[in-house]
Amino acid sequence: MSEKVRLAVSEVAERLGLLLAAGEEGLEAEVTGALASDLLSYVMANGKSGQLWLTIQTHPNIVAVAALAHLAGIVIVSGFEPEEDTLARAEEEGMPILLTAETAYTVAGRLYELGVR
Amino acid sequence: MRGKVAVDLHVHSALSACAGEEMRPPEVLLTAEQRQVRILGLVDHCTARNAWAFVGAAQAFDVRVFAGLEVESAEGVHLLALFDSLEAATDMDRVIAEHLPGLPNNERLFGKQQLLDELGNVIGLDRRLLVTATDLRIDEIAEMVCGREGLAVPAHVDRQTNGLLPVLGFVPPGLQVQAFEVSRHLSADEARLRWPDLRGRPLLTASDAHCLDEIGQVVTWISEDLARAEVSAREWGLLLADEVLAAGS
Ligand SMILES: [Zn+2]
Numbered sequence: 256m257s258e259k260v261r262l263a264v265s266e267v268a269e270r271l272g273l274l275l276a277a278g279e280e281g282l283e284a285e286v287t288g289a290l291a292s293d294l295l296s297y298v299m300a301n302g303k304s305g306q307l308w309l310t311i312q313t314h315p316n317i318v319a320v321a322a323l324a325h326l327a328g329i330v331i332v333s334g335f336e337p338e339e340d341t342l343a344r345a346e347e348e349g350m351p352i353l354l355t356a357e358t359a360y361t362v363a364g365r366l367y368e369l370g371v372r
Numbered sequence: 373m374r375g376k377v378a379v380d381l382h383v384h385s386a387l388s389a390c391a392g393e394e395m396r397p398p399e400v401l402l403t404a405e406q407r408q409v410r411i412l413g414l415v416d417h418c419t420a421r422n423a424w425a426f427v428g429a430a431q432a433f434d435v436r437v438f439a440g441l442e443v444e445s446a447e448g449v450h451l452l453a454l455f456d457s458l459e460a461a462t463d464m465d466r467v468i469a470e471h472l473p474g475l476p477n478n479e480r481l482f483g484k485q486q487l488l489d490e491l492g493n494v495i496g497l498d499r500r501l502l503v504t505a506t507d508l509r510i511d512e513i514a515e516m517v518c519g520r521e522g523l524a525v526p527a528h529v530d531r532q533t534n535g536l537l538p539v540l541g542f543v544p545p546g547l548q549v550q551a552f553e554v555s556r557h558l559s560a561d562e563a564r565l566r567w568p569d570l571r572g573r574p575l576l577t578a579s580d581a582h583c584l585d586e587i588g589q590v591v592t593w594i595s596e597d598l599a600r601a602e603v604s605a606r607e608w609g610l611l612l613a614d615e616v617l618a619a620g621s
């Protein structure tokens with residue numbers, strides 16, 4: 256079965272065991288897809304509305320980039336920890352920041368299994 | 373430090389979206405002068421459009437300004453491009469403009485990009501998205517700087533975001549840069565321990581100031597002779613590299 260499912264950021268976070276670090280306000284947004292990249296410029300140019308962004312970047316600008324591209328949220332992978340400024344910025348923007356020790360590869364695979372395509 | 377002169381080669385103006393609006397020529401130069409910074413590198417993200425105002429205003433202060441840009445390569449690496457001539461900086465600005473993605477800035481998310489005159493008056497806004505990567509490789513940018521007799525220094529090489537070593541993992545062989553800037557978070561020795569590729573290479577520190585108070589908080593110490601040397605930025609960079617290596621940093 257490969258049918259497309261509708262999932263909110265909160266459901267994805269729960270199913271994948273991601274830890275919410277900031278931006279609770281945006282948790283009910285629908286996840287329409289995902290992308291994995293550590294190049295902010297790439298995400299600025301190619302990010303699409305509703306996507307979850309998997310990255311190891313932790314700098315405050317990731318929130319600006321995610322908001323610019325109307326992403327659903329940011330998953331900081333591989334155990335990287337966001338800077339304080341980043342979390343403050345995410346709160347302001349209502350942009351969920353989710354944390355996990357898993358790699359981008361693993362998280363992407365699990366998202367795919369969940370039906371996020 | 374006696375007999376030594378402070379240089380801060382990495383200072384932003386209000387043209388950088390993330391920098392404070394107080395980063396205007398008179399305030400920046402006065403602060404630098406008060407903190408005995410004798411040479412200041414004025415760089416903004418991917419542009420040198422405020423450089424003329426700082427070079428002009430510097431005549432009233434005991435501070436020499438290198439006009440420059442902090443260019444982001446296609447790989448996401450930041451590189452300082454510093455020039456002793458405004459013409460060279462302006463020419464570099466023109467070429468870099470052709471390699472930006474052509475997206476608009478979003479002032480609410482990134483901040484304003486203010487164009488200033490020598491007195492610090494706002495004379496316009498740069499509407500382009502400048503806090504982003506060009507489509508040029510790091511080695512191409514370095515070559516462009518050298519070709520314009522400029523000084524090329526990869527910025528905050530240890531930083532996870534936009535730092536040469538976390539991004540690329542190594543120093544590309546043959547990269548035409550004169551020195552490497554290590555961020556304030558670690559010493560030259562720590563940097564070389566963490567990144568053996570930096571061994572034997574000249575390391576600098578600079579403030580990467582985005583607000584007035586940061587100017588001169590982190591500097592590189594050089595000799596009086598070097599501070600006065602009347603040579604191109606490229607040659608100056610080579611002399612600087614010799615000095616910092618001889619000083620063991
Ligand atoms: Zn930088």
Ligand SMILES: [Zn+2]
Pocket residue numbers: 382384442527580
């Ligand atoms: Zn900078």
